Amino acid sequence: MATDLTTPLGLAVSGNTLYVSEGTDPGRVVSVPTTGGTPTVVATGLTYPYGMALSGSTLYIAENSPGAVISIPTTGGTRTTVVTGLNRPYGIAVQPTDDQPEPGQCWGSVCLPPLGS
Structure with missing residues (x-):
């Protein structure tokens, strides 16, 4: 795996790619092959990008300090603000398309519906 990461805060996996959020100043998200290699x-x-979740080719990132969730393509590019005004979110989850959340299932996190619903 990559050894030059600083203050990793969150992880998300898609296929053979690991996404790592770092609490550097300013924070960033990098992708690394699961077999190891140089971060992109x-x-x-x-x-403070703590939580991350994937839905298709979209990466959702919970930024703790501003209390926001942003989305960005997994290949990088233009970010979109999904929600603001949250109280220091640490986690985020994207609900599977074939499952309904149970009461309290996303406590302490931000739950998003599946992409396209």
């Missing part, structure tokens, strides 16, 4: 920067300029 996906997003920069983040503030």
Whole structure:
């Protein structure tokens, strides 16, 4: 695996790619092959990016300090603000398309419906 990561805060996996959020100043998200290798920067300029979740080719990132969730393509690119005004989110989950959340299932996190619903 990559050894040059600083203050990893969150992880998400898709196929053979591991996404790692770092609490550097400013924070960033990098992708790394699960077999190891050099990190590729996906997003920069983040503030305490703790939680991450994937839905298709979209990466959702919970930024703790500003209390926001952003989305960005897994290959990098333009970020979109999904929600603001949250109280220091640490986690995020994307609900599977074939499952309904149980009461309290996403306590302490932000739950998003499946992409396209």
